[in-house]
Amino acid sequence: MERMTRERDFTDPRIPNRDECVLRYLLDRWANERPDQPHVVFADGAEWTFAELRDKVRTKAAGLRAMGIEQGEHVAVWLPNGPDALIAFYAINYIGAVFVPFNTAYRGQLLQHVIANSGARVLLVHPDLVPRLHEIDLGRVERLVVTTGIEVPEAPRPIQRFDELAGAADETLELARPIEPWDIQSIIYTSGTTGPSKGVLSSYLHMFSNAGPESWPMVDENDRYMCVAPIFHIGGMGPPFVMLARGASVAMIDNFSTEDFWAVAKATQSTVVFLLGVMATFLLKAEPRPDDRDHTVKKAFMVPLTGDAPAFTERFGVDIYTIFNMTEISSPIVSEANPTKIGTCGRVRDGVDVRLVDRNDCEVPIGEIGEMLVRTDRPWAMNSGYNANPEATAEAWRNGWFHTGDAFRRDEDGYFYFVDRVKDAIRRRGENISSFEVEADVCSHPAVREAAAVAVPSEFSEDEVMVIVAPVPGQKLEPRQLAEFLIDTMPYFMVPRYIRILDELPKTPSAKVMKADLRKEGVTSDTWDREAAGLRVRREKFSA
Template sequence: MADGKGAARDFHDPRIPDRNQCVLRYLVDRWAVERPAKTHVIFEDGEEWSFLDLRRRVIEKAAGLQKLGIRQGDHVALWLPNGPDALLAFYAINYIGAVFVPFNTAYRGALLAHVVANSGARVIIVHPELAPRLSEIENAGLTHAVLTTRLEVPDFGLSTSRFEDLSGTEAELLPLDRPIDPWDIQSIIYTSGTTGPSKGVLSSYLHMFSNAGPESWPMVTQDDRYMTVAPIFHIGGMGPPFVMLARGASVAVVNSYSTDTFWDVVRKTETTVVFLLGVMATFLIKQPPSDRDRDHKVKLAFMVPFTDDAPAFKARFGIDIYTIFNMTEISSPIVSEANPVKRGTCGRPRPGVDVRLVDRNDCEVPVGEVGEMIVRTDRPWGMNSGYNANPVATAEAWRNGWFHTGDAFRMDEDGYFYFVDRMKDAIRRRGENISSFEVEAEVCAYAAVRECAAIGVPSEYSEDEVMVVVAPVPGATLDMVALTEFLVARMPYFMVPRYIRVMSELPKTPSAKVLKGDLRKEGVTVDTWDREKAGMRVRRESLTQ
């Protein structure tokens, strides 16, 4: 096997596992020897890769990346929808000790320019339908694009090659500068900012292992197959392949969630574990009952948030329900038992983490009162390593030696935690975290808008809808349709506001800060324009595979 240092252990802290337990390169090598014929990944079209086949494919692309000049520690951007190319690129990047930096496929304009500049990447692996957006921004350090598929792409300012042409043999694979350590950075995942632009979360291999590995989620075993429908640029999409790799287990990679085809895909892929985020469980339980409701191999589901639908879901589909609280920066600190009976709970702290609820001065609040959740782990590197190229945000989040989640919780006398609200201004819509700061920046770019406040208002389905309250430039009249069309061209589909309310002046404090709490309390007023009622629906763009 290439670089036989994976099994070496030159650190002695019992909290740190061996490299071949938590570092992707050594896991790929290990399972190719120990479980060569076992399926590691199955795709929606039925294609399967065994661990032996996976290693061959990964080494071929890893050597190809090295021929482009990518070396250990380099940042490599990936801008692809889910599928074989995305997963293979992810593994190949980490196999040579480079840092995996995926971008949201909905990014464009200012958001795209920000993550490109922040990423520090000079090579991007990109879908040809997305590549033209790069010509609309300053490309910062990007110099080369690796394109998937054979679609023709107009010039967008970078040298190019084809992903299918990235190849090399194991003999051509260059040796690492040093063994990849558990605390080395594995990925940078962008999560929406609330007081500034999106932040890149620095995650080590040990952070990813701790996030949902065998110790954190003991209910998931080496015999399971975990289906991921979340995009690979989210922790919910790139995490499952990694944590199942850590178990020597299997993952089903699906393009996206569809209520109509969900159970068919579950059956086809022989999935045993699913993650039901946001409204997914609600949509599934509202489907007409079928005599095939229990015709599947799923044994457990993670339901986040844990809703009143849980008992009915278990009874109908015969699946044990768990719930958790997690975010990109932390490592599943709150996990429930099977089928919790406490309504609305997120669970209790898992072993190895400390969780406190505190006031604005980091003083612990009494049981039953609301406070901000702060977290730390017993294991070094068990959570994020800060924010990429953002020391101010890192220091703020990690003040007093604890990571501050920015989320408000309460705890009952039995130690169960309950999510209350976001202490930040983030908006969550259909599983996407949205920065109010970024929404406001795009709305204010419209010539007739003087100022804007973006807020979340309750959705009739679950989570939030995006609402903006705007004050026009004096003398200007706002055309809601024209403003919406302007935003559709500039921002991801999930950020486009559904509701627009016009006020001559936004309510403010004496220090000129907008009183968003007052606006949230008023919510959707009679004079608020509703994009969906006006017949304007914004949908996810479909990318050719």
């Protein structure tokens, strides 16, 4: 009741109070109201209550302020998941500075690009990553804050140790002005799989709207969200923040492991998990065990939603939800529990407008494919543009709508279905082919763990379809046998001509398959050619 009767900070009812959506005030609020309740647990059994976490955060925040970090300043963070990364995230926001994490796989020109784009004077970095800094121009970076207690290699800038970072909190943490919901909270860089990474400017209100109580009503204050995504990804830094908004908790895990997933979920008492890409496939194709339901997970987000969803629920006893989201937007499409329309992303949630359009931004009819455009009723509930990149901002936000670059179709019941990234679409023999749909059919083979479909040049015109697949561990997969399986399950024009088998598909640390690299490699010496093998597909086989 206290929350309902609290005096409002803003007259616009669409804008939550500061202590509902701004990290500093949220942390102070819960440390006062729920001091002994855990907010963060780790795989090793350690946990921090709201009060303990606030003390740690205030100490580091005071240290940052003592270094001269000002409200609104960008602070770069180049750390793997762990306690230091989370404390750095919260401490930076606690003084109203902007959290700017980098992908730990970056190096060379890409690393130099994001450092320059960030405009940061201070870089928090793990000692194992310091040698890569010698390879590049550090631009405006003046000082490195190095984590962990191990010996630090020679560095190209003066060093401050994170474990020694402290200050007089009461004297240094006063703000020049209140931190507002529309202030920039973070800059999250896109994956950069098809070009230079763009820094997405996100306000506190954008992060709150992304997966907060209104966007994800199925997650509440009694849940614990198990986070396995890296903290430099929206899927890694978003969960602690949105669970903080609920006064709830998060389990911070280093990375996803098929073998240990359910045991870690049980050990951390996690109730909500997010299964991105092939994670659900990995778990379902693992050998069944008698304790498959012996865990605490109640809800799972499966993205994308595959035909395996009912089997997943039956085996593991978990309710399945799905969504469509990306770093720049705020979960515009969300499903109900256990959706029966396999392949859907859900329907438009309240407070969001969605259109599917052609290349001229003209809306397409129901059932036809168009690029998804999004806008929200709430101000600042989506990205505030791309950092230091006005051209990309203007292009993405043309005509007053954010252009996702993703192609969808919508059915008569209002359900949306992802078709492809606009740039990943394949055109073969006059037919437009969804790489996403090709991959879904390929992954339906019991021996396939994951797949990527790409276009490669045809000797005739347009494209040929190539799939790169990784088998389920311990199972043998032959290209011809897979091709014969697909001939019986796919339209003739979608059946891949080329099949390449790898142990693992190349991915970014945020678990995105690096299709641009696979497309660039093209038809390699270890690629099987269906037509060269004499296995041809005729149109007549599929005629009505």
